[in-house]
Amino acid sequence: MEAVESLAELLDEREHLLEIARWRFGSPATADRAVQETYRRWYALDPLERAQIAEPRAWLAQVAGTISLDGLEPDEVDPLVHRFALACTTGDVRALRATLAEDATVITDAGGNLRTSPHPLRGADQVAAYVSTLLTRRPGANLTTEPVNGHPGLVLRNRTQAIAVITLTTTPTHIATVYIVLNPKKLTPWHVS
Structure with missing residues (x-):
């Protein structure tokens, strides 16, 4: 007992x-x-x-x-995710492309609220250009690496409000799929107080 x-x-x-x-x-x-x-x-x-x-x-x-999660031991994919995040933050399309598999895909869920590509984009060049345009150089926004539904991911916030949640699927060496949620209804759980 x-x-x-x-x-x-x-x-x-x-x-x-x-x-x-x-x-x-x-x-x-x-x-x-x-x-x-x-x-x-x-x-x-x-x-x-x-x-x-x-x-x-x-x-x-x-x-x-x-507790601060900065500096915790990364898992195997964290270095790749951090390189992806850094490239997004700095707007370095070449570095962003280097993290992607040649046949990488990006899928966007905007819930009909924003103009985004209606179909998945394929190929490292297209994905890098699209992601760079969508996520980089947003004044006042902060991009953090966070697990998203059990996958490596990132959250883009403007202060406390989530702007985008990005899930990444990876191979041992590259990012294979970038799934970007921009739908405000799906971002609510990612807001912070």
């Missing part, structure tokens, strides 16, 4: 931390990453340090609420 109570407490604690991180980051996938990092920091403490923490739940909640 005691083990079951401990497991229930552990699951309750994790859900509590996820709620804090979701509130902070606005993205379930990013929240999960923040909670993983919170637990990593807890277990990195030596037993004496942990024993001196009077309220472990409060300590974990504080870490989850103040």
